[in-house]
Amino acid sequence: MEALNNIPIDFDTERILKMMRARSGAERFRKIVDELIEIAKPVARPKAIYGMCFIDSRDSDTVTIQGVKFTSHVMRINTEKIERVFPFIVTCGAELEKVSIPGDDALRVFCWDAVKTYAVYVASRYLSDYLKRRYALGEMSSMSPGSLSSWPIQQQKELFSIFGDVEKLIGVRLTEDFLMYPIKSVSGIYFSTDVKFESCQLCPRERCTGRRAPYDPELVKKYIPNG
DSSP, rough: OOOOOOOOOHHHOHHHHHHHHHOOHHHHHHHHHHHHHHTTTOOOOOOEEEEEEEEEEEOOSEETTEEEEEEEEHHHHHHHTTTTEEEEEEESSSSHOOOOOOOTTTHHHHHHHHHHHHHHHHHHHHHHHHHHHTTOOOEEEEEOSBBBTTBBBGGGGHHHTTSOOHHHHSSEEEEETSOOESSEEEEEEEEOSSOOOOOGHHHHOOOTTTTTTTOOHHHHHHSSOOO
């Protein structure tokens, strides 16, 4: 296991605005985002933790990784030709989460949320690039608990158990509802693949701001029997 506690970040106003899809009133958004970036710069400490883990066993709907059993038919298919995976947790950092933005200023709260989203995006990209360099990996894909019904969010508990005291290591804790705090955190497993996989390809929800790939009904037939 390795914790990355010094991930560099340069805030990019244009990219944040693009992530917000701020079209109408863009200049107003730009001014607020620029102000919030100046608040974020001195305190932002995005972090990540990962492990290089071997798969112990598989059956039709489970994969056991380093002694921890995960129930997911999609994961079993995605990992059937590989022997190691990289569980991970990435966060914008508790430092940004603790910054107080007045709740009655909805626009600033919305923009601050985008700043934190950008921080976890940067940390995720950093971790992905780091893994590719360190382990000489080619194409990688990832999947996360709760992103599909095939891997329910309750399995965050099993994922966190691989790392031990995650809150002590990178400041992320699980709530009773299996959500993460800081909220702008992501978790899952990276795995090597010949063809890029995105959970979005199996999700039919049309209006999703986080969609990274189009819905693919043919792929659903492969991954989700009777899906």
